Amino acid sequence: MSKKVALVGNPNTGKSSIFNILTGLYQKVGNYPGVTVDKKNGKCKLPNGEVADILDLPGIYSLSNPVSLDEQIAADTLTDNQNKDFPDLVVFVADAKHLKRNLFLFTQLIDLSIPTVLVINMWDTVKDKGIIIDLPRLQQALQVEIIPVSARKGTGIEALRKTIEEGATKAPEGYIDMRRLGALGASSTESCGSEPSTKSYKHWLEGLRECEDARQVKEQQHREAVLRYQYINQALKGAYHLDALKAEGWRGRLDRALMHPVWGYVIFALILGLIFQAIYSWSAYPMDWIDHLFSALSEKTKQALPHGKLTDLISDGILPGIGGIVIFIPQIALLFCFVELLEESGYMGRVVFLMDRWMSKFGLSGKSVVPLVSGAACAIPAIMASRNIENTKERLLTILAVPFMVCSARLPVYLIIISTVIPNESFYGIQVRGMALFFLYLLGFVCSIAAAFVWSKVVKSSYKNTFVTEIPDYRIPILKNVAFVIYQKVKSFVFDAGKIILAISIVIWFFSSYGNYELSDEAIEAEIIKQNPGELASSEAVSDGIASYKLEHSYIAKASKYIEPAIEPLGYDWKIGVALLSSFAAREVFVSAISTIFGGGTESIQAKIANEENRQTGKKLFNLASGASLLIFYALAMQCMSTLAIVKRETNGWKWPLLQFFTMNGLAYLAAMMVYKLLIPFV
C-alpha cells in the first residue's frame, strides 16, 4: 500500500500550488462521502520510484474550532486515526510571511503526535520582505525537519519529495503542557475545564467537542491559544524576525486604493463590468464556431449514413444534444478564469471587506459575495461555496439568494433571445446588446439581494454577527493553478450536467419526432401541394412542410398545446412551451429544444428563431414583448432541478427548496406577464 500524505495548512499558504506541482496531472477532484466538500487527491512519484497518495485537505486555522464544513472535514480527518484518510505523514505548508500564525495549527498537529514535516513556502520572497529565518535554530526549537520551498519558482520540491519518501525522522514531544489546559470530557460535562487535564491533546479535543457549556469551551479555546502563542513566540525568538513594515511592501498602497471607501467600489464595479463585457464578446466567437460545426456535422451525418431512424437519432437527437453542451464551454471557462484570477490574486478578500457592510444590511455577509459571484457561473458550486459563511442564518440567506444570479445556463438563453429581439447597434461605442445583458445581470443581482432581505425578515435566528475574515496577501496568480481549476470545472460540467442535458435532448427529440400521425408521408405531400395550387412546390418546401406537419402532431406538441392557455398570457406559443417545459430539467436545454422543435434544417439556431412566426398573432414569435417576457421569466424562475437538489442537501430538508420552487416560479410568471402586457402595444 502506498504512503498516505496529507497537505495541511491555513488558507492562502499556497497549499494547492504545492499539490499541483507534486501531483501534476495525476489528480482528481471528488467528494467526501455524503457531503459536497471537494476532495482533492493525487499521486506523487517519489525519488525511489514509489508512489505516494497525496490528499490536499481544505485550508483550516485550528483543529479545536472548525467553523465550516470544510474545516470540519479537515479536522475530522486529522483527529481520528480510524479515518480512512488518516495520513501516515502530514506535510504542513506555512507561509514565510505569516509563520507565527501558521505555526498555531502546526503545534496542534505535533501535539496529536502525527508525523509532520514543516514546509515554509514563498521562500523566494523572504529576502525582499525583510524576513530573517535562522533555519538550523528554528529546526532545533521546533524539533522537526523544515523544508524551504517556493511553489512559484519550483524550488525545494525535490527536497520535499525526498522527505516524503523518508518520512518524518524527528518526532518532537508535545509542545503544550496539557496540565495547563483544563480537563474536559464526557464524564465531566458538568464541570468541564475545572480540573487540570492529565490526558493527551486528542482527549482534550474530544472533551471540547462533547462539552455542552459554551462558555467553558470558549475559555478553553482561549487558554489553548494563549499557551500556543507563548510557545511559538518562545520558539521563534532569535530564529525568526519579521519586519512588518518591509513585509507589507506594496500591499499597503494597493489596499488604500482597492479598499478605498469610494474608489474601492468604483474599481470593483469596473472590474465586474469588464468581466461581463469580456464574457459576452469573447465567448461569442467560439460559440458561433461550435454552433456551426455541430449543424454541419448533423448535415454530413445525414448525407453519409443511410436514411433511417438511427441516422435521425444521431443527426437530430445526439449531435445537437452534444452541441448544446459543448457550446457552454467557452463561457464556463472564461467565467471561472476570472473568478479564479480574482481569488488567486487576493482581490476577492478585499471585495469581502468592501461588501460586508452593505451585505449585512440585507442579512448577508461580506463572504456572500463569493457565492453570489460564483452564482454567475452556476448556482450549484455557488451554493456549495456558501459553506465558509459561519453564521447559519447568513448562510441560509445566501443559499436563497444565489439562484437569482445569472448562471451560465441562463446566459445562452439570454444571448439567443437578445440577439433576436434587440437590434445590433451601438450607442456611444457601447453595444446595446451588451447593455441589455448587463441589465439582466444587474436584475439578477438586485433580485438576489431583495430575496435575501425578504427572507431575512422571515427566518429567525439567535446567532450573533461574528464576521471575522483574514485578508490575504496579494499574489500574482499562478496560471497553472487557474488552468487546473478551469479544467476541473469544465470537466465536471461536461460529465455531470452534460449527461442530463444530452439525455433530455434525446428524449425531446424522440417525443418531437414521433406521434400519432393520421396521414402518411405521401398523403401529407399531396395535402401540401393541394394547399398551394399555384406554386410549383420545390422538394425542399415539401420536406419542410412534412417536417412541420409531423412536429405539430407529435407527442410533445400535444402535451405543450395542453399548457398553451397557461403560457399564452406571457406571449408564448406551444413551441416555446416545449422549450420552457424541458428547461425545468436544465435551463440550457432551451436552446437545443428550440433548435430541435423549429425543424432540423441547416440554418443556424439564430436564423430559425428569428424567422419563426406566431400563428395566432401573425407577428414574429420572438418580438420585443415576448422576448422581454421570456428574459424576465428565465431571470426569476427556479427551473434547475439540480439546484433544488443541492439546496435540499445543504439545508437538510425539503422545506427550503420547495419554498424556493413555488415563490420563484410564481414571481417569474407574474413578472413575465406584466412585462408582456406592458410592451405588446409597442410591437
Added chain:
Amino acid sequence: MNLTQIEPYREAIVKSFSVSDLPAKLFELGLYAGNPLMVLQKSRFKGSIYLRIGDTYLALRYETAALIEVEMFDADEQESGAGRES
C-alpha cells in the same frame, strides 16, 4: 480605549477583551493580550474594521471590534509578548 477608537496607522497592543463574547477564531488568529496591532482602515458609518494583528491581516465588524480593549503602543512593552496574559 477600544479598537474602534484608535486612529489608523497608530501602533497599539491588545489589552483585554471579554473571552465569551468573541469568536474563538480571533484567538487563533492572534488576539491575545500584549500582541501588537495596527488599524489599517475603518469604514465610515460603523462599517468593518481592517487591521493587522501580529502577522495576520483581518477584517472585523464594528460591534466585534468594540469588545476589544487596546492600549496605545509604548516602546517598553514591545518585548512583553504573550506572557502578559492575565
